[in-house]
Structures are given as C-alpha cells and as structure tokens.
Amino acid sequence: MAQWETSLANQQKLREEHDRFTRAGPRVLTSAERQTITALASDITGLWHAKSTMVTDRKELVRPVQRLNQLSYYP
Known part of the structure; x- marks a missing residue:
C-alpha cells in the first residue's frame, strides 16, 4: 500500500509541476535582447x-x- 501512495504522491507532484510550467508561458524577449540577437545574426x-x-x-x-x-x- 505504501508504494501505491508514493506513486500517487509522485503523480500529483508531476501534475503540479506541469501546471506551473504551462501557466508560466514563454519568456518574452526585451527590446535590447532582440537588438542583440539581430546584430549577432547579421x-x-x-x-x-x-x-x-x-x-x-x-x-x-x-x-x-x-x-x-x-x-x-x-x-
């Protein structure tokens, strides 16, 4: 029974981590970061x-x- 509870707890932890990750969304580059990338690419x-x-x-x-x-x- 302890293994079952541990597995359920791990599953819940993974769900919570996934929820936090999907809520965070992609990071938006600043204008300065975009300019730096553009300069390097050129x-x-x-x-x-x-x-x-x-x-x-x-x-x-x-x-x-x-x-x-x-x-x-x-x-």
Missing part, C-alpha cells in the same frame, strides 16, 4: 570568430544550415 562571421564563441556554440550555428541542406535535397 554578423555570423564575427560571431564565429569571436573569442567568446565556444566549439559547442559553433555547432549550434551550423545545425540550421545543415538542416536546410537536408531539406533542399527533396524537391
């Missing part, structure tokens, strides 16, 4: 060569391009 070369850009960041930059190449294969 200078991919500079972003790529920046000292602060790590290998994992570069991989994230390449993924959408790879995806476009995959999609362009199909007419």
Whole structure:
C-alpha cells in the first residue's frame, strides 16, 4: 500500500509541476535582447570568430544550415 501512495504522491507532484510550467508561458524577449540577437545574426562571421564563441556554440550555428541542406535535397 505504501508504494501505491508514493506513486500517487509522485503523480500529483508531476501534475503540479506541469501546471506551473504551462501557466508560466514563454519568456518574452526585451527590446535590447532582440537588438542583440539581430546584430549577432547579421554578423555570423564575427560571431564565429569571436573569442567568446565556444566549439559547442559553433555547432549550434551550423545545425540550421545543415538542416536546410537536408531539406533542399527533396524537391
């Protein structure tokens, strides 16, 4: 019986966490954040060569391009 009660308690906890998550909604970017993203997107070369850009960041930059190449294969 204790296992059943534990499972029910875990289920309730997950429901509550899910409810909190769905109520929170997506985060809205500030105007400054939008401007920063736009500036970075317009200078991919500079972003790529920046000292602060790590290998994992570069991989994230390449993924959408790879995806476009995959999609362009199909007419």
